[in-house]
Amino acid sequence: MYVYKTLSAGGRFCHWLIAGCMVILFCTGLYIGNPAFIGTQGTEPTMAVANLFSMETIRYIHFAAAFVFCGALLFRLFLVFSYPGDRLFPNFRSTGYWQGLVEVMAYYAFLRRHHKTYIRNPLAATAYLGIYFLMFVEAVTGLAMYAMIKPNSWLAGLFGPVNNWLGNEYMTHIVHHVIAWVFFLFLLGHVYMVFYNDIVERSGELSSIVSGRKNFSEQPADAKPGLRVEAKSG
Template sequence: MRQGAMKPYYVFSPWTRIFHWVMVLCTFILFLTGLYIGNPFFLGTQGLEPTFAVNSVLSMEMVRYIHFIAGYILVISFIPRIYGFIINPGDRLLPKPWTRLYWTGIMDTQLHYMFLRDKHRPYLRNSLARSGYLAVYFMFLIEAITGFAMYYMVEPNRFLAKTFGPFNNWFVNEYTVHLIHHFVAWFIILFVIVHVYMAVRADFTEKGGEISAMFSGIKYMEEEPDDVGELQVSKSKAK
């Protein structure tokens, strides 16, 4: 990074950084185990009978157990994310479509990503990224609801029955819930691919520590970001 010309901005709290990496790990586990649950032979294990091979490492029982545990951990991990949202202004960088800055930022970053503009205005979190993160949170909510709705059919209990059971009827039937769960999972993976590409691209082109910020909490910029006021802190307080 071009130290000297770059100014530090403390953006992400430890709570949000912990949530981010737990989410990465859980998403990876959930997707792979979900593929196996949907099609036990996608790994080329045609010689096995995963549903009945209880003692096998790839048994359906074991894979489903791992899937459920990862799902519970992901849901619980939102607790530190919410706590970070409460205590740290930098964790609240969600889209604000009622502001002019949001829409000018959308156009500005779109032109840059389409290679029609050399660079975009400096933002702690640009409007497209803010919208994308809110969308992926919404997709995780759908996955949690549909996942627990299907889980209720396997492990019925009073809480799941009252909270998630009705969704199997509201979304037509359990099979429709399964399809929603399946396709939203692929949309999340598509987001992950785009997110990784954009984060790496930003680090190479803008040199702002887009990736390292999820370890240190700090981003570096040459110019004062247009949305710096949302931090409600001075640059001198960067840690």
């Protein structure tokens, strides 16, 4: 059996921190787009609930989670350069990548019974790279809208021009909103694939995000120096 490291402790921490922030941001973002409690009249219990779920409170939670998200994203970028297991991204210049991508896609389309063993298969690696790019765009568009609140701040000088590049603040909002729904759909597919790989392929995908290791019966095609922990027989 071959045991390989996947994500570092920092990478696993960032995974859960980013995932938690995305859930909070998505829920609060839906509320901000369509608030349920914005009235100023009603009974005392009703007003207590209204104050608890006021736009001000929800916006504060959204902004706080957004800055934590940005910090975690920057730390995750740092880890890409510091640990090989945190940079299992696709190599577009490799013929093996394209062959593996077609093979894995055919497997998940039930056109093949097997595919090569990977620490992170080409389809997953490509999806993660795309998601990280969208996270960057989401952060930039979010900061561009936040900068409009404080037009004289350094954030406005740095991210304010994004609104002009996209046409206006409304278009920035639309891009931000659409990407949020892409994240929601990705999350559904991601959870399904994690359980599928853990149950059907028995790759330890679910436990690896906690332990940082995966067990394989054969050498992975994308094995890299420094990731292998040990080799056991049986």
